Amino acid sequence: MEPPDRAEDVVVHTITSDPRVAMETYWREVQSIEEEEEEEVEMEETEEERKSVDEEEAWLTEAGLSSLVTGSAPAEEATPPSTEALISTLTRQQAATVRRRLDRYNQTLKSRNRQPIRDVRDVFTQFQGDDEESAERGSDPCATESPPPPCRYHTSTKTIRRSKHPGRAPLPTLLFEDQLTPPAAHTCPATPPVTVSDSRRADWLLRDYPYSEGVAEHRRGGVCWDCLRFHADESGERPFVPVSPSEGLTWADDLSSRDLLSLGYITHIELSTFLLSLGVQIKRTHPLRRRLLRRDSGVFGVPLKFLLDGDRKSSPGIKVPLVLQKMLSVLESSLQTEGLLRVPGSAARLKYLRRELDRCFAGFDWSAVRQVEAAGLLKMFIRELPTPLLTHTHLASYRAVLGISSVFHQVQALQLLSLLLPEAHRETLRVLLVFLRAVVAHQDQNRMSLWNVSMVMAPNLFPAHRHQHGRRQLGGSKAPVLTAQEEMEEAVGGAYLVRLMITHQDLLWTVPNFLLTQVRHMTQASNQVWDSLARTRKKLLQRRRNSNWTQGAELCEGVIRVQAPLHSRVSMAVQLDGQTRARDVTAHFQGHSSSSIRLYEVGGNIAERRLHPDCPLLDVYRVNPHCDWLIKP
Incomplete structure (x- = not known):
């Protein structure tokens, strides 16, 4: 079956009069998988099916709010942010999602005659006047307004007091002319570059408000300007290309483990709020897995x-x-x-x-x-x-993306999901998608079009539901039997998701501006709660490291001190202007080392971030004036 002219047509799962011919590639792959399973493995229920896990408790734990359900923070490799710091970072609509989940959790405990550890009224303040009306609008996705007012962060009873974020000039929408592919451990050759003429600028990455607060008109069936803008040109196959935020383009692997932990919590809450705002419900299922x-x-x-x-x-x-x-x-x-x-x-x-x-x-x-x-x-x-590449946790969310009627919002949802994947799964998926794009680039020789590649890979990334009659699960219950129409929709839906990920893969690993801003707010709030002693020790250690510098020398406004402890030239003062880029600084140290080096933003309101070579340093200095600047591989 030839791919439709528009990507939107795939969502409705239009089926030809002869689906057996159209889906031959897909069913051959499914049959191969099933024959292999029948010979080598037996079917059994997953560990999740044997346990009765409360959905709301699991959601709150994934959102970094486990202390609200267990009374203590989980043991993590990286230090998690405090609950109060996380909640104070959320927008009103995100806070409404958390409040609704916590209410459901408390109701479940009460039905079991158990006392909740934290009541929702102890976590969130009660709004007064206009604020109370805003809170009610935030809890109802149909009544949200876009865009929100500048001061949109919800406060808790233990909100950390901090100065408001200073106003910034409008962010430039710069587009890199070369292909914007994240640095890979393994890259594929002969991948054609994406140019300005055959791509669309994803300048929605620059917005300071979350995706969930910009879809009110879409949910009400009104005029969604984003959908009109990106669909009016009849270019469903053209990829979205990232643009450069003022702080520089940031990929997930540019952040430290602590920042990724904070990013995961916020992204989890934002994804749930975003899908709810679009009227998409996620049904958590426990698919059968092979016993390994x-x-x-x-x-x-x-x-x-x-x-x-x-x-x-x-x-x-x-x-x-x-x-x-x-x-x-x-x-x-x-x-x-x-x-x-x-x-x-x-x-x-x-x-x-x-x-x-x-x-x-x-x-x-x-x-x-x-x-x-x-x-x-x-x-x-x-x-x-053993754990699918897209993980058990997020497979249902990936399938829920098919319920979104706009390709533009589908790509946004896939981006949030990709940022939620564990690092090993995210990097493996990224390398796989780069390879699949290279296969499609040679379709004139290998006869593997984008749709053919998607059909082949779909049953491997999205395990098909059992459709044979008589197949039973453990315990005697019959496996779900799908009709021919349902089988076809599942096949086309999985292939469509793979097709979207291949086409728009450069966006999947990019951190949008609003998420990075919320990570900074969370880090700043956490530092004010428990990091005062650590900052004091850091200053003492820094004074020892800087013993070779001029003692007591104060840097002027707009001048930064770049440290390079691994080089013979251990430090350098740099005067910043609007044209200074990260590559301009690393060029001064490149001659002292044969290996590739990068400039890092360390401390202040972020743990650590690797800066893009084209990153304007003056903008980073204004956003995070108290950070350290470090040169390392």
């Missing part, structure tokens, strides 16, 4: 985190498993091969190669692996992950 033995060796059926822990012993700093990089290398060597990813390899040969990889990956001979076999191993590796 817990393994700490081999490569198939092993969690990504375990694979990376083993690979980093020989290759420190890698973000994608070595076995996946090897598979992609074999495939990239012949992107012109006709039917790449679609033509199946020998089942017996794939079983043999899998056993050999599990037995001795380090000594495996990749030169004997053909392209069709590498493609089969790649798809097998993805679908046999």
Whole structure:
């Protein structure tokens, strides 16, 4: 089946008169997966199905508000922000989502004759006058207004007092002319660049208000200017290209683990608020998964985190498993091969190669692996992950994106979901999408169009529901039986999501301006609560490190001190102006090191951020005047 002229047509799942021919590629892939499962594994209920987990408690925990349900913060590798700091950062509409979830949780506890640990009235203040009306509008997505007023942050009974964010000049909408692809541990060759002429500027990344506060008209069925703007040109296939915020383009891997933790909490709340504002409900399901033995060796059926822990012993700093990089290398060597990813390899040969990889990956001979076999191993590796690449937690949310009628808002939702993925899953997905885009770029030779690639990969990223009659789950309950129409809609829907992610992948890892601003607010609020002692110690340590500098020298306004402890030139004062970029500073230190170096923003209202080479430093200085500037790889 040829892809529709407009991406919006895919959402309604238009089906041709002969769906068997149209979906032949998809069903061949599903049949291959099911035959493999019947031979090698048994079906059982997941751990989540055996446990009765309260949905509201799980949601609050994922939002970083576990202290509201357990009374204590979870043990995290990075120090989590305080509950009060997180709540004080939320907008009114985001706060209304949290308040509604906490109300439901408390009602559940009361029905079980249990006393709630924290009452909603102890967490949120009661509005007076106009503020009370605003709170009620925030709790009803149909009554929201866009855009919100500048002072839109909700306050709690323990809100940290802080000065209001100073007004800033309008942010420039600059577009990089080169392809804006995040730095990758593994890149694909021959990927055509995205130019200004065949792309659309995603300047909505520059907005200071959340996505959830800009969709009121869309929900009411009125005039949504964003939808009109991006749909009026009949260019559903043209990708959105990121633009540069005033602080510089920020990707998820530019942030420290502590900032990513804060970003995840805010993004989780914003995604729920955004989907609710669009009238999309997420039904958490517990899909059947294959029973996989817990393994700490081999490569198939092993969690990504375990694979990376083993690979980093020989290759420190890698973000994608070595076995996946090897598979992609074999495939990239012949992107012109006709039917790449679609033509199946020998089942017996794939079983043999899998056993050999599990037995001795380090000594495996990749030169004997053909392209069709590498493609089969790649798809097998993805679908046999104990935790799906898109994770159990977020699979239902990905499918819920199909309920959004606008491609523009669908891309926004996919971006929020991608930022929520664990680092190992996010980096693996990013490398996979870069490879799939390279396959599509050679469709004239390999006959693999964007729609064909999406159809092949959809059942591996979005496990299909069971549709055979008579298939039963454990406990005697019959598995859900899908009609032909439902099967077709599920197939087209999964392929459509893959198609969106391939087309707009450059946006999926970009942190929008409003999320970065909320992370800064949260960090600043947390510092005022528990970081005063740490800041005092930092000043003492900094004085010791700066013993070689002129003692007592005060820097003038607009002058920063750049530190490079790993270089012979350990520091340098830089006078900032409107034209100073991060690359201008690193150029002064590049001659002292053969390795690539970057400029980092450390401390102040953020933990640590790697700056884009084109980042205007004067804007960063104005947003975070008390940060340190550090040069390192």
